[in-house]
Amino acid sequence: MLECRNCGAGAPVDEHFCPQCSRLLALGRHGDYFTFLGLPRKLVIDANELERRFRDLSRKFHPDYFYNASPTERLASLERSSYLNDAYRALRNPVSRIEHLLAIEGLPSAKSDEGTAKVPPSLLEEVFALNEELDEIRELRESGTDPETLRTRLDTARAPIEAKREEHERQLQDLSARWDSQEVAPAPEKRATLDALRERLLERNYINNLLASIEREVAAVAHG
């Protein structure tokens, strides 16, 4: 429950305005972007719907419209607008949307730092092959091999990683759809989906790092 700082009435945590005096409520310790935007906790979101809600709420909260209000309401406007903008940014992007879902479902963060430490088992083979190839290319570059040859080898090395990434994107989409269909499923099943989503995200970060290391070598080749 939130307490209205104007009239003292109680309000549910997902309310924006006090049901009693209709003043803008202070933000409190809100942690859920879906609820804040009035959306179900689902991963497939209609982008237009998200934008419409963002615009509508912006029109309700924006500090522009609270210029003449009390200091309490002005602060509430600033906090709610900031939170709205954060929520919109996080939910607009499918990956940060999954990250947010994992966070509010109580799973540990899937941010890159933790992901890069150890190689995900499913990627061991690719990583091993790529690192070897990159080492060789680096040596060839340093001994002055012609850039065109190196570029061709880099393209060849990139192909399987790109394929992996596409596969992952598909898996993320499938898992997202599964999560959305599990509204009334037993908790362990939902948890399994979340765990799988988290694993895919960690792998995805790792794959992106691999692609980045290929791009660094491409740049090194280009600059001679």
Place this chain on the structure above:
Amino acid sequence: MGKVVGIDLGTTNSLVACVENGRPVVLRDERGDALVPSVVSIDEDGTIFVGREAQRRLLTEPSRAVYSVKRFMGRGIEDVREDAGLLPFRVSGETGGVVRIGVADREFTPPEISAFILRELKHRAEEHFRKQGEFDFEVDRAVITVPAYFNDAQRTATRDAGRLAGLEVLRIINEPTAASLAYGLDKRNRGTIAVYDLGGGTFDISILKVEDGVFQVLSTNGDTHLGGDDIDRLLVEMVLSEVGRALSGAPGGPEGSAPQTIETIRRAVIQAKWDLSDIEETEIRIEPSPAVRMGYRKRITRAEFDLLIHPLIERTLEPCRQALADAGLEPKDIDEAVLVGGSTRIPLVRRLVEELFGRKPHSELNPDEVVAIGAAVQADILISGRREMLLLDVTPLSLGIETMGGVVSKIIVRNSTIPASGREMFTTGVDNQTGVDIHVLQGERELAADCRSLAHLHLKGIPPMVAGLPRIEVRFQIDANGILSVSARELRTGVEQAVEVKPSYGLTDQEVERMLIESFEHAEADFEARLLIDARNEAESVIQATEKVLRRSETEGVASELLDPGERERIAAAISELKAAMIGTDRAAIQEKTHALNHATQHLAEATMNRTVREALAGRNIKDV
């Protein structure tokens, strides 16, 4: 409550606008001129001149004038050395501190100089409201525009300037966004628009999505050091190199780069630049004068001009591409491109923008005035609470803090809609540590050394605990002005932490406070100076009018008819008494003697009037007959 205005505080020119009867109007002087040149000139006796008068003085007393001060706002000396070389005023400052501008024996910070310009705009607006017969004509609040790509320090400096000018700054808004608001007034349609804003000193590109009256900025990019000034400088350098050559063998010695020489050349090349927006060929023409003894003439074609400035204009294209990429768009997704800023009158600029976006850019509204109009509209939204329109802008640069090894950890990424907030957890490194230092930066680079230092924060009063135990949550809040504030709280104890902020390139609150007090003292002196000037001018015009009538009565041989015996002597005495008073600075004495002269000439004025009327009637009679 006083009046509210919108202000475009530009590098070259500034404007003020307001909303009247629901329509935005740009406020003009008696000559219909909306532009107030952003030039400040400080007289020997400390009198401040702003605008056209200051611009005139720039030619006669270049070392007493300051222009393009916007380029110095929120910057350090190390940023502006390149500019300082060709400017007539002294620019100094310690490395890693606020720039100081020296005029004669006085020193000013850039916000103080900007405040003089803002005061002039405030004065112009107050005159306007007074003439409208408004009882309460004081202007006390304003929306001021800044380049979208201005960082926190530059925005804060602008807000400080507003405060120093006695204005409550309702909001700092971005120039391209303001322009889109002005354009959106007529066509309340939807779509994706690109605003290309090339002004006197800065370049901005903003990509916006407009729907249901919400103007949502998707991305922005730019260069706060690229504009018409740079074009002028290229041309000045070109002429200087040739004038220098011509002079090397000439008698009289080289004029070098004396301020007067540069200012004379600058005016000539600006005229040529303007010409080339309309015609294919013109002449850079400098008449021989003490400043440029030999004079100078050179024909220049638009093709030659384009070739010279192409690299500069080219520099605007990369930010455009970056803004598109950040918005996740391709050039073909842009429904409309809008041109803002005086430099977009240059045909080459229009051509390159058209090529980039694949469509003819809009320029229906006056590119000099459109930003001020948008600012006035935004000011009206803020005070009226009308909700038809809403601007949602973004922060142009990522905000971060320095971590171990000088690496920047980003807390709020660029192009986040503002207001935006971010949190970061800190703890202590040694037992019973009660303070933590945090270095806040803005920029996109990985290393702190490559980003813009905003401030050093010092968290104080952390409850003594074992190292690593405190959980200090630092909250970074960027408000709707794009300006940062910081608060901190130790979560275990719930104790709110004091945060000491030492801005890297800004003024502390205490410094602004001190300047404010000084400016009040000066404001009185400035006001007194203005009244004194007015009184002298009034006296001068009465003397001139009297002398003219006396001369005419002599030449027409009617003096004895108009003047009573002894009257001429009485008038002559009144004139010499007034002239004596005008040498001094006693305004009351000047006014008193002016009054006395008026009184002494009353009979003469009536007699002259009667005679003129008689003659006119007589003339008509003759003609009628």
